[in-house]
Amino acid sequence: MDAPVIDLLQLYPRDMNIYGDWGNVLVLRKRLQLRGYDVRLHEYNPGDEFPGQVDLIVGGGGQDSGQNKIQADLHALGGRLKELADDGVPMLAICGLYQLFGNFFKTHTGDVIKGIGLLNVDTVGGPTRMIGNTVLDSSEFGTVIGYENHSGQTFLKEGVQPFGTVTKGEGNNGQDGTEGARYRNVVASYLHGSLLPKNPAVADFLVRHAALRRHGSFNDVRLDVPYEAEARESSAARPR
Numbered sequence: 001m002d003a004p005v006i007d008l009l010q011l012y013p014r015d016m017n018i019y020g021d022w023g024n025v026l027v028l029r030k031r032l033q034l035r036g037y038d039v040r041l042h043e044y045n046p047g048d049e050f051p052g053q054v055d056l057i058v059g060g061g062g063q064d065s066g067q068n069k070i071q072a073d074l075h076a077l078g079g080r081l082k083e084l085a086d087d088g089v090p091m092l093a094i095c096g097l098y099q100l101f102g103n104f105f106k107t108h109t110g111d112v113i114k115g116i117g118l119l120n121v122d123t124v125g126g127p128t129r130m131i132g133n134t135v136l137d138s139s140e141f142g143t144v145i146g147y148e149n150h151s152g153q154t155f156l157k158e159g160v161q162p163f164g165t166v167t168k169g170e171g172n173n174g175q176d177g178t179e180g181a182r183y184r185n186v187v188a189s190y191l192h193g194s195l196l197p198k199n200p201a202v203a204d205f206l207v208r209h210a211a212l213r214r215h216g217s218f219n220d221v222r223l224d225v226p227y228e229a230e231a232r233e234s235s236a237a238r239p240r
């Protein structure tokens with residue numbers, strides 16, 4: 001029998017892919033392959049044709065200038081992405097793309113980059129960047145470890161839950177203790193690092209929902225990845 005296929009889409013790898021965000025794609029692909037899935041990786045840049053079949057979507061962070069470059073294309077795609085999110089497609093949006101999945105990002109220079117409103121969050125650029133190692137407490141995923149670097153301060157609105165609560169670092173806005181956002185099977189976060197190698201529970205949430213939605217089942221074998229526990233412990237202990 002042929003291996004079951006998962007179509008994994010990386011949004012805007014050319015303009016939105018910093019601080020190791022590509023590592024998220026590698027982890028999702030590897031964890032699916034180790035469980036017997038045949039992963040088709042699609043890279044989508046502005047102007048490309050959107051694939052007909054998509055099971056899992058990932059997008060990374062970017063400079064304000066990168067966000068400006070993709071904004072028109074993202075608006076054209078917005079309706080499609082919202083439909084997919086509402087239909088349960090798992091998505092991971094990091095930092096710059098997280099902001100543009102929201103309603104808007106008003107940069108510290110006053111430019112407004114419109115978002116697609118997939119997440120009911122607003123972002124306003126602050127005078128200082130929030131930079132450093134970050135640790136979260138998440139009711140769904142346990143301890144989450146990463147690295148943040150953003151000027152945008154994001155505020156969650158109705159219908160959106162936080163991804164976690166910061167125990168080290170600034171999080172969404174440096175004020176209310178929240179970090180990231182959760183809606184349906186969408187996970188959005190400021191955390192680079194990349195996020196998924198150190199947070200397998202988050203990676204497995206995404207791959208599980210992709211497989212369940214496409215195939216009606218998930219081959220949930222336990223993966224013993226060497227050095228994973230060590231990497232988590234040493235990262236969590238790192239100074240801010």
Ligand code: GLN
Nearest residue numbers: 061062064095096151152
């Ligand atoms: N340009 C955005 C900000 O500074 C996002 C940065 C990022 O993706 N790291 O807030």
